[in-house]
Amino acid sequence: MEGLREAGRALAAESARYAALGWMRGTSGNLSVRLRDEPLRLAVTTSGLDKGELTEDDVVVVDADGVAVPDQPHPEKVPSAEARLHGRIAAVSGAAAVVHVHVMASVLAAERWPGGVELIDLEMLKGFGRAAHDDLVTIPVVPNGQDMRVLGDAFEKSFRADTPALIVARHGLYVWGADLLQARHRAECLEWLLRFKVESER
Ligand SMILES: [Zn+2]
Numbered sequence: 001m002e003g004l005r006e007a008g009r010a011l012a013a014e015s016a017r018y019a020a021l022g023w024m025r026g027t028s029g030n031l032s033v034r035l036r037d038e039p040l041r042l043a044v045t046t047s048g049l050d051k052g053e054l055t056e057d058d059v060v061v062v063d064a065d066g067v068a069v070p071d072q073p074h075p076e077k078v079p080s081a082e083a084r085l086h087g088r089i090a091a092v093s094g095a096a097a098v099v100h101v102h103v104m105a106s107v108l109a110a111e112r113w114p115g116g117v118e119l120i121d122l123e124m125l126k127g128f129g130r131a132a133h134d135d136l137v138t139i140p141v142v143p144n145g146q147d148m149r150v151l152g153d154a155f156e157k158s159f160r161a162d163t164p165a166l167i168v169a170r171h172g173l174y175v176w177g178a179d180l181l182q183a184r185h186r187a188e189c190l191e192w193l194l195r196f197k198v199e200s201e202r
Contacts, residue, residue, distance in 0.1 A: 001061055001072055007033045007043035008056035014099075014180050015045060019052035023101035023191075027051065029172070030080040032062075033180055034096040040064040042090060042098075047080045064091050066148065084148035085155065085174070092156055093164065095176035097183040102172035105194035110141045110169040112198065116158075117141065117167065119193050127189030129164065137163060139190070144171040165190055 011031050018024045018031075029051055032044040044066075045051065046058045061072040066084030068075055080086075086098045109117045116138040119125060123132045130137050140158030145151055155166050155174075164186055166174040175190060177183035 001035060001041070003035050004043060004059065004061065004072070005056055007035060008059035010180055011043060011045050011059055012054035012056055014184060015051040015054050017184070018099070018101050018187075019050070023103050024051035025102060029101045030082055030086070031100070031180070032083065032086040032090070032098045034090055035061065040087065040091055041069065042083070042086055044079045044083045044086055047078045062087060064088075081146075082148065085151050088148075088152035088155060089166070089174060089176055092159055093161070093176055095164065095183070096178055097180040098174060098176045099180075099183045099187050100172060100174050101187065103187075103191050103194070105191055105198055106167045106173035107170060108198045109139075109194045110167045112201075114141050114169060117194065117197060119197060122193055122196065124189045124192050124196075128186050128193065130162065139163065139165050139167055139194075141167045141169055144168050 027048050030045045032042045035041040035043050042062050043059045044062050046060055060068050060077045060079040062079045062083045063069055064087040066087045068079050089098050119137045126132050142154035164176050175187040177186055
């Protein structure tokens with residue numbers, strides 16, 4: 001499939017970065033990038049591998065439901081179970097890249113503010129695509145679960161086009177963007193913001 005090798009290479013490189021930050025411990029977390037619209041096709045990291053050691057082949061092409069499509073070099077590879085939520089996020093938000101990482105600050109923040117985490121008047125909000133002053137940003141929080149359809153419904157209910165992130169309580173963080181680089185910058189800034197929130201509001 002066109003662009004798959006390049007996507008695999010980019011996903012492996014990005015995963016290694018996040019793993020080095022301690023955001024993809026064990027084999028947790030997964031990243032995806034859009035390969036094609038209509039029908040939607042995403043390249044997503046393969047399930048169960050150490051994210052610090054992926055190669056360009058450790059990638060699976062999935063449809064909007066997160067199911068591996070038959071037309072790919074290794075259709076037997078298993079995508080992450082969370083690929084279904086990646087598909088939902090990509091379809092609803094229009095994002096071309098989705099990052100899912102188990103960031104501790106996001107989980108701690110959701111524990112304190114299960115109705116949503118409010119951020120305001122912080123310079124780093126600019127890195128998240130919002131204003132540094134007088135712009136109240138609420139990061140939605142949804143309960144954790146293993147049914148990706150339920151999680152997807154909860155995501156869609158909480159979705160706002162100007163807030164490209166979702167926290168899954170007691171689990172981790174999803175952030176998305178127009179490409180992997182934008183998604184990464186947003187994820188890095190949001191992690192900083194959430195850490196500030198948790199540590200400053202004791
Ligand atoms: Zn996860």
